[in-house]
Amino acid sequence: MLNKLGWTSIFLLAFLSLYAQEDSVSVSKRTYVTKALPVGEVLEIDGMLNDKGWNVVPLEGDFTVFDPNNGETPSQPTKFKITYDSKFLYIGIRCYDSIPSKIERRLARRDNFAGDWIEINIDSYNDKRTGFSFNVSAAGVKGDEFISQNGNNWDPSWNPIWYTATNIDKEGWTAEMKIPFSQIKFGAKEEQIWGLQLNRRFFRAEERSLWQPMPRDAPGWVSEFGTLRGLFDIQPQKQLEIQPFVVNQLDTYPPEAGNPFRDGSDFRFNGGLDAKIGITNDLTLDLTVNPDFGQVDADPGAIALDGFQIFFEERRPFFIENKNIFDYEFADGNDNLFYSRRIGRSPQGFVVDEDAEYVDQPKNSTILGAAKFSGKTKNGWSLGLLESVTGNMYADVLDTLGNGRRELVEPLTNYLVGRVQKDFNQRNSYVGGIITATNRNIPDNLNFLRKSAYSGGLDFKHNWKERKYYVEGNFVGSHIVGSEEAIEQTQTSITHLFQRVDADHVEVDGTRTSMTGTGGKLEAGKAGGGSWRYNGGVLWRSPELELNDVGFLRQADEIKQYAQLRRLFLKPTSLYRTAQLGLEQFTTYDFQGNYNRIQYEFQGFINYKNNWWTEAGAAHKPRIFSNTVLRGGPRWQWSEENFWYVFFGSDRRKKFNFTLGYVNSQAAEDNFSLKRYVFRCNYQPFDAFSLSLSSEYEENPNKTQYVAETSFNGSPRYITANIDQRTFNTTIRFNYSLNPNLSIQYYGEPFISRGIYDAFNYVNNPIAEKLNERVTLFSDTQISRPNNTGSYLVDENLDGNMDYEIEDPDFSFVQFRSNLVLRWEYIPGSEIFLVWSQGVVGFGDPTETLGRNLDSQILGQKKDNTFLLKATYRFIL
Incomplete structure (x- = not known):
């Protein structure tokens, strides 16, 4: 086939x-051998590394550069210590910096790794595929992720309870971590042998250095870790956590006269429970009763004219x-x-x-x-x-x-x-x-x-x-x-x-x-x-x-x-830090044996020496058949298509950085086309505040957009038309962090898409090579629209009688969603959320511009509001 x-x-x-x-x-694989804290010794997690308990283990360093100059000596050295007691693993890290005043200390919410940071990865399963990552920035912002697929998947939704602090001094900055064994999964053994990696980001040079050296062409991440030994007689800790929550919620909205279900406001009080129960140290039972997801971001605006979910x-x-x-x-x-x-x-x-x-x-x-x-x-x-x-x-x-x-x-x-x-x-x-x-x-x-x-x-x-x-x-x-x-x-x-x-x-x-x-x-x-x-x-x-x-x-x-081929350029030059080129090809068939599609695509990416970057690609689709365009009608052929795109952006480390992008697709005979303009920017005027904006504007005309199926003289008739579709959306986010555990976040997205149809036609030979053979345009005498409103009336055989009717397909869909969230993690694992959400969904006038509909349907409309107060407390038993 x-x-x-x-x-x-x-x-x-x-x-x-x-x-x-x-x-x-x-x-070669490196090994770090730890020792237990003397009985009775206590380490205070203040970021200072001055407790005498740290003297039980020496500082170890000899990091090497991973990116960009793989294998070389780092610009600034890094050293660390690891010790433990019966309940906790302790990590102390010294990040040397010859100019401490230039250490980047940007505040952000948890799991946002801005500025200088240090990360420890632990493969406690020793399975070479999964691991636990603990990260802290020089500003004291912590992050944690579960690693799977040998480093191809990092899941920031994993939120264990652990403790960390940082400090800046004349030699650079230091970090201390205290990780409960209950948060790390491992089996019962006399000595634990774990995979270990430490990864430092030196922000000014955009340099990553590792304790366990790793070539840039390594086939994975976790499989390349070094080894942590010396963990004797530690017992797996069964996790037992219960987290009840309560929610007060007030919804307000424009009242509808006479509608008892829309009187202007609703109030509800709710409560529930989440729990984690360690069946063994390896296996956990998570429970949720009457869960509440009120503080979760709204879905982005979208509209699909192809009928698919x-x-x-x-x-x-x-x-x-x-x-x-x-x-x-x-x-x-x-x-x-x-x-x-x-x-x-x-x-x-x-x-x-x-x-x-x-x-x-x-x-x-x-x-x-x-x-x-x-x-x-x-x-x-x-x-x-x-x-x-x-x-x-x-x-x-x-x-x-x-x-x-x-x-x-x-x-x-x-x-x-x-x-x-x-x-x-x-x-x-x-x-x-x-x-x-x-x-x-x-x-x-x-x-x-x-x-x-x-x-x-x-x-x-x-x-x-x-x-x-x-x-x-x-x-x-x-x-x-x-x-x-x-x-x-x-x-x-x-x-x-x-x-x-x-x-x-x-x-x-x-x-x-x-x-x-x-x-x-x-x-x-x-x-x-x-x-x-x-x-x-x-x-x-x-x-x-x-x-x-x-x-x-x-x-x-x-x-x-399908087939893919990529060439990587991993050794930095005077022009770039890294680059790659790629080729892809695929073909598709259905189970009847119809040869439906073939596509060839070229892709390229380059990260320049100054950390600006460019991404570009192009594709050719000489054969495009679809079984779904006519919604149960016959197989349809699109004219052959070419598309290309180019994106470029500035150094993402800078307090202001941006991305510009352009996508262009063009089918033969102007069957359809696509032009998409993309602008994204991030701005952090000071360490505690960051703002991001992402905007897209798209024009997507199509001469054969599916409209409806009807009947003519007992036979199915498939109607398509020329559509002028235009879509605009913008996503705005900002974060203000008073400290690593207290932040205010805002998310807002206006979305508008409108489509105007004309040049109605019907399908007569859906797999013809030429567009004018695939469809036949209705003449002005065949189709009419009384008073230029409502449905279109079709007299296809021109006998003076209406043969069928086409409902007006023009549309203008407008949506706005926003969340303003104050989040306070008042103790590790326990949080208070104060949320204000706004939303409105409307239908504008398709004949108006996007700007006018945006003004009348979003700015000029009263919005639905939700005010929510949620409190959680995590009991660790």
């Missing part, structure tokens, strides 16, 4: 893997912590067997009643409770089990006679996700699996929902030759069960489109009550060593694959071949 170019790229990658055996610099990042703390264990990306893009945003989703039902005068529809499903069991054992088992229940959700209805009632719009639903992986072959390989289950208690009025949905998968990865080369793959399967209505609706959804009129391999069967599908990926490549990186593979999603009950699947019925 693969075309010649696809096979050529695969053979080229296979040849490179045999021929391009580049040797990288061999680096929009992927939004998870922002809720309970679900993002340890998310690496549950993650199962199986193909490309965002396709995943577990998408936690499904839990607590907006209700899928709605009130259908002509007598309903007022309806109060809930925005989200209530999560009654959730439990998450996760961790990694000393034997290399990664385990995860998540269970969550969302309650029945009702819409309150008031009919025209004044009678009130409640109607179920989302049923009681249970979600289950189980994940396991096992390391072997000296941690160079793993195999794993996942299962998911969604079960709903469905009444008759929600019979269009699937009753149950199950999915499972197997995955593996094998590394060899010091992890420079790898092969990985996965296989997934899904099975859904529901009423005939639910399964038919699934078949005709945009993810599947079994009703496609020219598809021979799928068809809508209204009697089915289940569907079963498969998917997967197989990939091999070179991940490290030398200057070349490459990979290639094949992935597929069968027509009946369905994951959208607790996973994310954009489109089924696809087979894709």
Whole structure:
């Protein structure tokens, strides 16, 4: 099924893997041997390193530069000590600086590593893939991240309780850290042997130096750590933490006359509980009862004219912590067997009643409770089990006679996700699996929902030759069960489109009550060593694959071949610090064997000597066919496309830095085009305050934008039109830190998109090469719009009678979201949030400019307001 170019790229990658055996610099592993604090000795965490307990271990240094001049002696030396007692690990670090007055001390919120900082990474599992990172800046701002995928994933949502302080003196600056063993996972042994790395950022020179030397072409991060020894007879500490919370919330909004559900304000008092229970030191049970996510940022504005669902990042703390264990990306893009945003989703039902005068529809499903069991054992088992229940959700209805009632719009639903992986072959390989289950208690009025949905998968990865080369793959399967209505609706959804009129391999069967599908990926490549990186593979999603009950699947019925090749320039020159060039190619098919797409793309990046940078790329798409453009109609051909982009920016260390970008896409015959202008900037006028702004303006005209499907003389008629679409959005953020534990943050985003349609046409030969053969324009005598308002009337055969009607598709969508949050971590792990949120959603006049609609629909509208006070207290038992 693969075309010649696809096979050529695969053979080229296979040849490179045999021929391009580049040797990288061999680096010996270092070992630090610690000693225990004498009994009775106490270390005060004040950043001073003057307690006599520190004398039990000597200072060790000999850091080497990682970036930019790999392997050289750092501009400023760094030394450290590590000791411990029965409960804590202590790290003392001396960061020498010959000009202490130039040490950069920028304040920020936790996990924002601004200015000079020092970081310690600990692989207490000693699995060469995962680790715990503790970071502190010269200003005393701390950060912590869980490292997975051998350094390819750093999760800042991990927020352990630990203690740190810094101090600046005539020799530079010092830092002390006190890390409870309860926050680090390890097994019971007489001596612990852990992976260890220390990483310093010397801000003025933008220099990174490491205790364990590491070449720039290393195949990973954690696998290259040195070793920490000397930890004798420390006992794993079972974690037991309980964190209750209370929330007071006041919502205000413009009242609606006569609507009892919109009287101008609502007040609620709420409470809940989060808990962490250490089943063993390795495995933790997380519980949440009636969770509240009121302080979480709003989703960015977006609009999708292609009909597909929009992927939004998870922002809720309970679900993002340890998310690496549950993650199962199986193909490309965002396709995943577990998408936690499904839990607590907006209700899928709605009130259908002509007598309903007022309806109060809930925005989200209530999560009654959730439990998450996760961790990694000393034997290399990664385990995860998540269970969550969302309650029945009702819409309150008031009919025209004044009678009130409640109607179920989302049923009681249970979600289950189980994940396991096992390391072997000296941690160079793993195999794993996942299962998911969604079960709903469905009444008759929600019979269009699937009753149950199950999915499972197997995955593996094998590394060899010091992890420079790898092969990985996965296989997934899904099975859904529901009423005939639910399964038919699934078949005709945009993810599947079994009703496609020219598809021979799928068809809508209204009697089915289940569907079963498969998917997967197989990939091999070179991940490290030398200057070349490459990979290639094949992935597929069968027509009946369905994951959208607790996973994310954009489109089924696809087979894709892909290949990538990159050349890295890692040795600094007089022009740049680092650079890279890349080539990509892919082809796609459907399961009927239709050859749908091929694309070639070039990418380049350069970081100049002065830390300015440029990123550019271009692509050619000589063949673009789509099974989804006509929403169940025949396969559609787009004119061939070329696109290119260029971004450049200034030194990100500076108190003012910026990024400018431009994206241009152009299809042949002006079928469609895209122009996107991007401006981003960050400004920190003084250490305690930072401001960032990100703006995008986009023009996206398209001569064949899908409008509707209708009928003409008993045959389907697919209507498209020319659209002039313009979109503008800006995101504004600022942070003011009174100290590392007390900050004020603001987030605001106005978003507006408008589209005006003209030059309506109908499809007559959707796979014709020429645009004018694909569609036929309506003449002025065929289409009319009385009084230039409302729907368009079409007399296609010019017999004087209206054949069909096209609803006015013009739109102008306007949205504004903002959060102002005061956050105070008054003791480690316990916080108070004071939140003010504003929002408004409106529909403007499409004939007006973006600026006028922005003014009238955002600046000129009364907004919804939410005032929230949330307090938490973490009990450590």
